[in-house]
Each structure stands twice: as structure tokens, then as C-alpha cells.
Amino acid sequence: MFAGLDVSMAETRVCVVTRDGAVVHEVKVPSTPADIAAALAQVQACRRVLFETGRMAPMLYHGLSRLGLPVVCVESRQAYQALKSLATHKTDRNDARGLAHLARTGFFKPVHVKSLPAHAVRSLIIARKKLVGQRVTLENQIRGLAVVFGIRLPRALSSAFIRQALQASEGIPGLSAAMRGLVAARAAVLAAVVAIDADIKRMVRASDACRRLMSIPGVGQLTALAFTAAVDDPGRFRRSRDIGAYLGLVPRRYQSSEVDYTGSISKCGDRRVRTLLYEAANVMLTRYKQPLKLKDWAFAIARRSTMRKARIALARRLAIIMHAMLRHGTQFKPA
Structure with missing residues (x-):
């Protein structure tokens, strides 16, 4: 059995389908983990319970997980494209059915729900x-x-x-x-x-992690705390350099046939953390007076491009270094 949840502030539409796609259970319940778990308990154990990201996602995800349900959260933009192709009319019932079919087929990319x-x-x-x-x-x-x-x-x-x-x-x-x-x-x-x-x-x-991050020139209390909250679990990133794309600090690329365009940064993810990292990079370049290889690397970019691009590149490099420090529990080494 596979279940899809179309969540709203007051009520949640629950749909359960079989491996073959047959709908066996549909019901509307209050948007609380206990009520949703009770509705799913009326059928056989579900192999996967799927719903979209949103304001209610953290509470429902952790609440249902504590109740032992195999819950999965997917990006709402990806789910929107899939649901649009499955049903002509957008209703709560059709959305719940579409999410149940996504759970059945596995055609989705799960996202991490922060603690x-x-x-x-x-x-x-x-x-x-x-x-x-x-x-x-x-x-x-x-x-x-x-x-x-x-x-x-x-x-x-x-x-x-x-x-x-x-x-x-x-x-x-x-x-x-x-x-x-x-x-x-x-x-x-x-x-x-x-x-x-x-x-x-x-x-x-x-926080020991925040104190270690603050050993980096330019990284203050607010930046360290915001970064650790955004990363939450350092182990969920396979490589430290993936954090740049997660925070929207990598160039946006569009490729189609003969067209191959690389634009400005994508600006995905947490805007506040991205702003704080940019400010930390600016402080390192303008106020930190000690010799530092990171500064020399950023100034080399500024000489062949612009100072703004150098700050963005340094912000991305700082994010990579900070994630590696969180993952391995190491201190910052200026040399």
C-alpha cells in the first residue's frame, strides 16, 4: 500500500492505493499526526506515505515519523509538475491521488526536513x-x-x-x-x-560547532548560528562542495541543443544564510588585515573579473569550508 497526503492548515486529504494503482481508501481528516495515523491504520501497512513541502511539513513529518510511519517529503515544485500531468482539474482529491501514485511509482526526489x-x-x-x-x-x-x-x-x-x-x-x-x-x-x-x-x-x-565556525575571519555569531541551522545534518551532503548549490551560490545554467548559457547565481535555498555569507566574505576582504590565502584567492578573482563576483565566490568557498568543519569537527587553519 502507498499513501498520498494533500495537506492544508485545517484538513488533510488521505488517499491509499495498491501496487497496481487501485484506490482502496480515501478520507479527509484533521491535519494532525494522530488523526492521519488513525486514518492510515484502517488499511494495511503502507510502504510509503508521501506529501509535499509546506508550512505544515516539519510538524507532520516528525510527528508521523515518531508514530512509526514511513513518511517521505517531496519538493512542491517537482510534485506540481507531476500532478499537473496526472489530472486535468486541480482538486484536493486529485492531488492526494496523484501523490499516492508518485509514492507508488517512486518518481520523486525526497527532500530533507530539518529538525x-x-x-x-x-x-x-x-x-x-x-x-x-x-x-x-x-x-x-x-x-x-x-x-x-x-x-x-x-x-x-x-x-x-x-x-x-x-x-x-x-x-x-x-x-x-x-x-x-x-x-x-x-x-x-x-x-x-x-x-x-x-x-x-x-x-x-x-554550541561547540558555532564556536568553531566563528574562528573563521568574518564569521560572527549570527552567521555561524544561521549556517548550522540551515545545514542541520552535515552528513546529508555527500560532498562539501554541494553546499554551494544548496544555498544558491553557483551559476545558473541553461542548455538546449546549440544553446549553452551560464548566467548569474541561482539564488536557491535560504536567502538569509546566503546574505550572511556574502557579508562575511566582504568583512574578510575589507576589514581583516592579516595575510590569508583565501583573501589572495578572492582578490585574484577580483583582478580578472569584478569585486562583486569575488565576494560571491568567497562566500561559496566559505560555505564549503564551514560544512567541512561541521562534518569533520575540525578547526579553521588560516594557512
Whole structure:
């Protein structure tokens, strides 16, 4: 028996087929591991239970795995192309049947579902990014209101920024209340960012892997923590150089007959980790003053191409080195 699950936030459509493709069981149940397992228990043991990636995928994957079900998660883009060729109309019932047939034929590529602790770390990093963006938005709004009255404020992170902003609004009805509200909101956002930074610092101190990654020039706490959460299990990559393609740091290629085109990087995978690696590469090239072979290698690329391509190449090389360090438990050796 083979099962396909079409998952939504509230309900999941379950379809079970035989080896020959005959549908033997179809039902709609709540999207919880216990309810799905109970629905599958009504038929013979399934050799494979297949569903697509999505927001519910981590919870369902680990929950069903703990219940002993042979669950497999597939990339939604690949499943979409296969399901489009199997059914004319896109319905939950047809999607569940199509996924069951994919499970039966084996015409799919399973994807790794990160552990729940890795997802928790990723959530912390995403929350910090969102809060920092909100802080910048509030500061720009304060600056824009002050400019209307001819007041140019200093850098937002300086101590004089808030003082001059409040002084500029004194005695002006409407503007004073707006400034106080924006300043209070900025203070609350800054406090939340400081609290998240403290959590990140504690997590990095407790992680031997993060401390080893931070021995690389340019790699800080946020980069090390985000990279370890993105990799999750270093053993799932057969070669360390495969991490470059996983993070979207390799050139995109299109080949058809006489056409063979190599473009810019693919930008697949975790955008935040890719950005942090690029920033780490920039710090290594611009701020690290000690001699380093990695710097010489990147500057050689910059001389025959551009500095931007050198940073991207160095970011990819850093990802390869960091994965090898995680996989083998080694320290960074500058020489």
C-alpha cells in the first residue's frame, strides 16, 4: 500500500492505493499526526506515505515519523509538475491521488526536513531580521518628519538622534505626539532586538560547532548560528562542495541543443544564510588585515573579473569550508 497526503492548515486529504494503482481508501481528516495515523491504520501497512513541502511539513513529518510511519517529503515544485500531468482539474482529491501514485511509482526526489530545533533557530533569526527592519523604518519616519521642519538629525544609532528629534517637535501640536509615539515604538523594538541578541549569544556559547565556525575571519555569531541551522545534518551532503548549490551560490545554467548559457547565481535555498555569507566574505576582504590565502584567492578573482563576483565566490568557498568543519569537527587553519 502507498499513501498520498494533500495537506492544508485545517484538513488533510488521505488517499491509499495498491501496487497496481487501485484506490482502496480515501478520507479527509484533521491535519494532525494522530488523526492521519488513525486514518492510515484502517488499511494495511503502507510502504510509503508521501506529501509535499509546506508550512505544515516539519510538524507532520516528525510527528508521523515518531508514530512509526514511513513518511517521505517531496519538493512542491517537482510534485506540481507531476500532478499537473496526472489530472486535468486541480482538486484536493486529485492531488492526494496523484501523490499516492508518485509514492507508488517512486518518481520523486525526497527532500530533507530539518529538525524542529533547527526550525526554532531559523524562526529566531527571521524575527530578528523583521525587527531590525521595523527599527530602520521607524527611524526613517522620524527623520522624514523632522526634515519637514528643516531639522537634519544625526545617525540613528547615536545618542543625539532621539534627543534632537524630541526637541524639534516641542511646542508643535500634532508633531510632538507623533514623535513621542514613534520614539516609544522604536524603543520597544530595540528592546526586543537586544533580547533576541542575548538569546543568540547564549545559544552560540552552548554550541561547540558555532564556536568553531566563528574562528573563521568574518564569521560572527549570527552567521555561524544561521549556517548550522540551515545545514542541520552535515552528513546529508555527500560532498562539501554541494553546499554551494544548496544555498544558491553557483551559476545558473541553461542548455538546449546549440544553446549553452551560464548566467548569474541561482539564488536557491535560504536567502538569509546566503546574505550572511556574502557579508562575511566582504568583512574578510575589507576589514581583516592579516595575510590569508583565501583573501589572495578572492582578490585574484577580483583582478580578472569584478569585486562583486569575488565576494560571491568567497562566500561559496566559505560555505564549503564551514560544512567541512561541521562534518569533520575540525578547526579553521588560516594557512
